[in-house]
Amino acid sequence: xxxxxxxxxxxxxxxxxxxxxxxxxxxxxxxxxxxxxxxxxxxxxxxxxxxxxxxxxxxxxxxxxxxxxxxxxxxxxxxxxxxxxxxxxxxxxxxxxxxxxxxxxxxxxxxxxxxxxxxxxxxxxxxxxxxxxxxxxxxxxxxxxxxxxxxxxxxxxxxxxxxxxxxxxxxxxxxxxxxxxxxxxxxxxxxxxxxxxxxxxxxxxxxxxxxxxxxxxxxxxxxxxxxxxxxxxxxxxxxxxxxxxxxxxxxxxxxx
Amino acid sequence: xxxxxxxxxxxxxxxxxxxxxxxxxxxxxxxxxxxxxxxxxxxxxxxxxxxxxxxxxxxxxxxxxxxxxxxxxxxxxxxxxxxxxxxxxxxxxxxxxxxxxxxxxxxxxxxxxxxxxxxxxxxxxxxxxxxxxxxxxxxxxxxxxxxxxxxxxxxxxxxxxxxxxxxxxxxxxxxxxxxxxxxxxxxxxxxxxxxxxxxxxxxxxxxxxxxxxxxxxxxxxxxxxxxxxxxxxxxxxxxxxxxxxxxxxxxxxxxxxxxxxxxxxxxxxxxxxxxxxxxxxxxxxxxxxxxxxxxxxxxxxxxxxxxxxxxxxxxxxxxxxxxxxxxxxxxxxxxxxxxxxxxxxxxxxxxxxxxxxxxxxxxxxxxxxxxxxxxxxxxxxxxxxxxxxxxxxxxxxxxxxxxxxxxxxxxxxxxxxxxxxxxxxxxxxxxxxxxxxx
Numbered sequence: 001x002x003x004x005x006x007x008x009x010x011x012x013x014x015x016x017x018x019x020x021x022x023x024x025x026x027x028x029x030x031x032x033x034x035x036x037x038x039x040x041x042x043x044x045x046x047x048x049x050x051x052x053x054x055x056x057x058x059x060x061x062x063x064x065x066x067x068x069x070x071x072x073x074x075x076x077x078x079x080x081x082x083x084x085x086x087x088x089x090x091x092x093x094x095x096x097x098x099x100x101x102x103x104x105x106x107x108x109x110x111x112x113x114x115x116x117x118x119x120x121x122x123x124x125x126x127x128x129x130x131x132x133x134x135x136x137x138x139x140x141x142x143x144x145x146x147x148x149x150x151x152x153x154x155x156x157x158x159x160x161x162x163x164x165x166x167x168x169x170x171x172x173x174x175x176x177x178x179x180x181x182x183x184x185x186x187x188x189x190x191x192x193x194x195x196x197x198x199x200x201x202x203x204x205x206x207x208x209x210x211x212x213x214x215x216x217x218x219x220x221x222x223x224x225x226x227x228x229x230x231x232x233x234x235x236x237x238x239x240x241x242x243x244x245x246x247x248x249x250x251x252x253x254x255x256x
Numbered sequence: 257x258x259x260x261x262x263x264x265x266x267x268x269x270x271x272x273x274x275x276x277x278x279x280x281x282x283x284x285x286x287x288x289x290x291x292x293x294x295x296x297x298x299x300x301x302x303x304x305x306x307x308x309x310x311x312x313x314x315x316x317x318x319x320x321x322x323x324x325x326x327x328x329x330x331x332x333x334x335x336x337x338x339x340x341x342x343x344x345x346x347x348x349x350x351x352x353x354x355x356x357x358x359x360x361x362x363x364x365x366x367x368x369x370x371x372x373x374x375x376x377x378x379x380x381x382x383x384x385x386x387x388x389x390x391x392x393x394x395x396x397x398x399x400x401x402x403x404x405x406x407x408x409x410x411x412x413x414x415x416x417x418x419x420x421x422x423x424x425x426x427x428x429x430x431x432x433x434x435x436x437x438x439x440x441x442x443x444x445x446x447x448x449x450x451x452x453x454x455x456x457x458x459x460x461x462x463x464x465x466x467x468x469x470x471x472x473x474x475x476x477x478x479x480x481x482x483x484x485x486x487x488x489x490x491x492x493x494x495x496x497x498x499x500x501x502x503x504x505x506x507x508x509x510x511x512x513x514x515x516x517x518x519x520x521x522x523x524x525x526x527x528x529x530x531x532x533x534x535x536x537x538x539x540x541x542x543x544x545x546x547x548x549x550x551x552x553x554x555x556x557x558x559x560x561x562x563x564x565x566x567x568x569x570x571x572x573x574x575x576x577x578x579x580x581x582x583x584x585x586x587x588x589x590x591x592x593x594x595x596x597x598x599x600x601x602x603x604x605x606x607x608x609x610x611x612x613x614x615x616x617x618x619x620x621x622x623x624x625x626x627x628x629x630x631x632x633x634x635x636x637x638x639x640x641x642x643x644x645x646x647x648x649x650x651x652x653x654x655x656x657x658x659x660x661x662x663x664x665x666x667x668x669x670x671x672x673x674x675x676x677x678x679x680x681x682x683x684x685x686x687x688x689x690x691x692x693x694x
Contacts, residue, residue: 053600083602093593098615106611110602117607159597166601 003064004170004202005029005052010061012047012226021047023226024061029170029204034196036217036234037206038245044226045206049172052204053085054078066169083110086163090175092155096148100139100158103147104130107165126165133161137191153184160191171195173205177212189216210242280350281395281405287346288338291435292331298438305445332378340371342427353408359415362403370402467665471673482653485562489650489674496646497678499568499639500632507575507632508625514576515583516609521595522587525605536580543577548635549642556643567644571632582624583617590616622693626686633682637675647675 005028012022022044029035037045050056052063054070063070065081073081086107094103108126109117116122122130134140137157142150147158156176163171173192177185193216196203207213213220214234222230222237222245230241243250300317308317319327338344343353354370356362362370377396398404423429443449479486487495516522518536523529551570559566595612603611640648650671657664 055596055600079602079604081602082600085600087597087600089593089597091593093597095594095612095615096591097619098611102611102615106598106603107601109598109604109607109611114604114607118610120610162597162601 002031003028004031004066005204006062006064007052008062008064010048010051010063011059012044012051012056013059021226022051022058025223025226025228026061027221027228027231029202030219032196032200032202034193034216034218035202035204036213036220037204037223038210038213038220038230039206039223040246043223045223046174047226048223049087049174049204049206052170052172053082053087079110083166084168085170085172086166086168087172087174088156088159088163088176089173090178092152092159092179094147094155094158094162096146098147099144100134100147100150101127101130101143103158104134104143104161104165107162110166130161130165133164134158136164137161152180153188156180156184156188157191160188160195164195168201170202170204173203175206175208178208185212192216210237278395280352280407284344284346284350284352285335285339287349288335288344289331289346291345291431292334292338293327294435295334295438296327296331298442301442301445333375336371336374338427338431340367340374345428345432347405348428351408352405353411354403354405355411356403357400359411366401366403370397373397373399373402464665467663468669468672470663470666471669472663472666473670473673475667476670476674480650480653482649487650489647489671492647492650493674493678495564496636496648497633497682499564499571499636499646500629502568503571503575503636504625504629504632507572507579507628508621510576511579511583512621514580515587516613518580518584519587521590521592522605522609522613536584540577540581540584543573544581546574548574549639549644552639552644553642561643562640562645562649563643564645567636567639567646570639570644571635574635575628575632579624579628583621586617586620586624587613619693623690626690630683630686633679637679647671 007025007027007029010022010025011020013020025044025048037048039045047056051058052065052070054073058071061071065085068077068081070078070081095106098106102120105122105126108122108130112122112126131140131143134143137160139150139154139157139161142154142158147155150158156179159176171192176192177188180188189212192203192205195201205216207217214237217234220230220232220234220237221228222241224245229244230237237245300319304317335344335346339347340354347353354362354367356366374397381396394404424433473489476489479488479491514536517532518540520533523533548570551573552567555566555569556563559569590613594616595608598608598612599605636644636646638648640646640650641652651668654661654664654667654671657667661667
């Protein structure tokens with residue numbers, strides 16, 4: 001399969017404290033795959049995801065997205081690249097005081113006409129698309145509620161609808177289910193799976209639980225101290241590999 | 257936090273490291289020196305007060321020309337002493353500890369040597385600072401023989417944490433307590449606190465109070481001739497309210513866009529942004545620190561004494577700065593998550609502000625604006641005392657008529673009553689509105 005993302009010798013050092021978050025990582029993400037990033041807190045998963053769309057500036061190395069160098073992109077090109085990579089977050093990152101519809105529409109800002117968007121005006125097509133996406137994640141009736149009136153699971157669905165607005169090639173999810181209960185977690189993961197299989201969106205998601213990774217992941221990339229310690233299919237992770245990723249004292253927990 | 261790994265990408269920066277290492281020690285010393293300078297000032301003041309005034313009342317006690325170097329050296333030596341022999345207030349404030357090469361408290365001899373060497377260092381250190389290669393945190397007087405000053409945090413990693421010593425058992429605690437007592441004592445003298453004055457002035461005050469409470473409202477609607485101008489209390493009150501209204505509304509409109517320019521999380525992404533941010537910050541802080549009464553003096557000269565436009569402008573300027581600062585702090589306190597999400601979708605930076613920041617800050621902006629409106633009404637009632645126009649004009653007019661008009665104080669009382677009523681009403685209204693928003 002063709003590569004969507006090629007990461008070459010990526011390094012990120014946080015200036016304050018001089019913490020080495022990502023240590024010389026080289027890997028690639030294939031088009032249409034469901035890639036799961038595993039690892040403990042602080043292993044560099046979030047940093048890696050945020051380097052791909054440059055929410056965090058990498059210290060060194062290159063990231064190619066569909067043949068274009070993300071790390072060298074200037075503002076306009078970077079925005080055009082970001083439009084094609086959607087992202088959902090652990091804490092949902094919705095504007096809590098805005099309506100659900102406004103939150104979903106804000107995912108379309110990269111495409112919207114600049115002047116019209118300044119006065120909160122969106123085209124008919126964009127609003128229709130927003131409603132269609134809310135319908136798709138099953139909460140069309142919540143469109144005019146304030147985002148903070150929704151439950152956690154519903155908020156994450158709004159996050160997915162916002163991501164769908166970009167009609168992305170890549171969906172990055174940073175611990176999308178860590179703040180949710182197990183049942184809700186599965187329904188959210190199923191939306192990601194659905195996007196991956198039906199729309200052909202490449203999905204890169206970081207997860208805490210190995211069981212979720214086993215259930216949904218096509219390929220697994222495990223990080224530890226900013227380095228890749230495992231790369232392969234979920235079935236290849238045995239007890240020894242597990243201990244290598246999570247440390248000697250870890251026990252595998254099931255999420256059903 | 258795991259230990260950082262060294263990488264080839266970490267730049268070496270010797271000068272900056274040296275500066276960073278020296279900074280807390282410099283600050284510690286400056287604090288101690290200034291505290292002793294303050295003590296020296298107090299000593300001079302008390303000498304004058306309790307001794308010199310009985311010798312030569314007409315010529316206040318002054319330092320002779322040779323006294324200045326003496327005072328400077330004296331305070332320096334005291335700072336050296338406390339620095340070498342104690343955990344001084346400055347060292348505590350900068351989180352520094354003095355230890356020997358085994359991380360124990362240095363002996364008396366070591367401290368004495370340290371005290372002596374600090375005198376040499378004061379002269380010699382600047383010369384060798386750049387020439388001699390030393391560990392940056394080491395000054396000339398740091399050596400195994402004299403003890404070494406290190407950040408307390410490092411010490412805590414090396415030796416087991418001991419029970420913290422209560423403040424009243426330390427030199428530092430007593431010194432600071434002494435400074436506190438001294439400040440109180442100085443304050444009583446310098447601010448001329450004299451409770452007996454309250455009693456000796458009481459008879460006159462009681463007379464005025466009686467007249468003041470004999471409230472006259474006969475000019476409530478009827479015009480009064482204030483030096484050629486014919487206006488009533490209610491007219492001036494309306495003028496006052498509209499001064500506050502104009503300055504608040506215009507101030508909010510100007511402060512709103514400027515506040516984003518003074519927010520670090522919006523502007524801190526490029527060098528130009530940093531420059532604008534720092535500039536706006538500086539302007540806000542500078543303008544805010546000048547009372548609107550002082551602006552009113554300037555504008556009264558500019559557009560005419562007693563012209564409410566002068567007062568409005570003064571309040572307007574101050575409102576911009578005060579609200580700009582408060583607003584920008586609100587912007588800096590927003591939840592960064594939504595901004596991150598909107599940025600990640602490929603939005604322009606100003607779109608992120610419109611969709612991510614403004615919805616988050618709008619309620620507090622409204623609350624602060626109403627709060628500012630309260631302040632502006634109160635300021636507008638007194639700004640006439642320096643020629644800014646508004647209802648204060650009547651107060652100064654009637655106060656000027658005391659002795660010429662028999663019920664002048666009663667007229668002042670009437671004006672104050674109307675002011676109090678209107679301010680209470682506005683307070684009540686804005687309080688209710690703020691409740692609604694919150």
